[in-house]
Amino acid sequence: ASYAARAYGIRSAMPMAHALRLCPDLIVLPHHFDEYARRSAAVMAILHEMTPAVEQISIDEAFLDVTGCERLWGPPLEIGRLIQRRVQEEVSLPVSLGIATSKLVAKIACDVGKPQGLVFVPPGTEADFLAPLPIERLWGVGKVTGARLRRLGIQTIGDLARWDVGDLERLLGRVGRALHAAALGQDTSPVAGHRERHSIGQERTFAQDLGDPEALGRTLLAMSEDLAARLRDRHMVAQEVRIKMRYPDFRTITRQVKLPQPTDQAQVIHTHAAALFQKHWRPGERLRLLGLAVGGLLEGGGYQLDLFADADQRRIRLSRALDEIRRRFGPEAITRASLAGRRGHRED
The missing domain is CATH 1.10.150.20 (5' to 3' exonuclease, C-terminal subdomain)
Structure with missing residues (x-):
């Protein structure tokens, strides 16, 4: 939600129907998640040029430890200004920064300075x-x-x-x-830097609370397809499948299952996700949000075709061929008939 929309009480992940009730004149723009991911990667690349100690906590937020970087880039305040200038010039995005001796105070300083501010909290004044x-x-x-x-x-x-x-x-x-x-501003947690990714996931917040089993099933299938493609793109396989269901009263449940063998195949992910869903969702229940994640990630370099039956080998080859088509011609170039025009939105 933009800052203008937030003034009406509209927040991220709010159902569209609720947002429109708060602001009937709300302007709703189409999403472009591939572009968001591309620009996020470009911003993070700039940050990694400034310091190796970068802890990314979301698609558009990160902590940096610039200790020892002064000889290269100057004092922290100058580093902050340089980051703002480079991101604006190279990625065409405004940036808010908070500079402090701890992650806690730096995050609050960043929030205070939004939008496009630079707030420096000198040591001892936290x-x-x-x-x-x-x-x-x-x-x-x-x-x-x-x-x-x-x-x-x-x-x-x-x-x-x-x-x-x-x-x-x-x-x-x-x-x-x-x-x-x-x-008191006391926080000794370090900037974690690179952290191994243990899971990837996706959630869909519905414009209106949804209880249609076919629509919910299509959502699970679309997320299974997307997560499988992301696994293959990262050369990883998953050992677990997890679903998340949030109800209109914001009650949330998660359920997971261990897979019989690691996979990067949508059919396997969807089969187990659908089984979990059928077991824990009661017909007629309406959901505010449905999420799917795969965990227990392993490097997939050793994921050899000859370990599987002929039918599995054909599915794996087909998946890789479809991935290549989508990379060349876009994600909608080829899809299941039941999902045509219905792809859900993507979140980590």
Whole structure:
């Protein structure tokens, strides 16, 4: 959602019908997920040129540790300005940055500076920077915890920092001590850098709560096809399949199954996903969101055709041929008849 839309209370993953009720004049634009992924990769490439310590946490967010990079690029504030300039010139995207001595404070500084801001919190001023901000700015403070803290008279992060840590721990348990440390700007978590990917997934948030079994089945099939193609593109195979179902009241359940053997084939993924769905979904139930993920990923370089029966070999060869057609002519160049024009949207 754009910043203008957020002013009406519209947020990411909100059903379209709800968003249109909040803002009847809302302008809805088509999505281009391949383009989003391309630009994300371009931005991340720039970040990796600045420092090897890059921890990507979403398609458009990352932490950087620039310790030791000053001799190459200058002080942190200059590095921030250089990143903004390069991303704007090379990828045509605005960037917001927060610079601080910890991930926690840097993330909050980045959020405060949006859109297209650059906020620098000098060492030793973390608590002063955080103090006037509303308590909900802290990681781990959602609606429920925020409401509970406000009932205690804690309106700002500074209010929380002034509380006795023992009292907070008695009231909130162990999270009370963690929140108190966060309110003081204390965070020692390192920038993780490269992390091995253990799963890939996709979710579909429906414009209206959906209870049609055929439509839900098509969604599972489309996601199975897309995840299988992504596995093959990364030369990986999966050992697990996991589904996620979210209901209109936001109750969410996840169920998973171990595969009899690793796979990168849509038919295998869909067979097990559909079995999980049929087992745990009751006819007539409406869903707000349906998700599918594959986990237990292994490098697929040793995934040899001669280990499988002739029919499996033919399916594997066919899948690879279809992948090549889609790479050359686009994802809609060839698809199942039941999915024509119905591809779901993609999220990691």
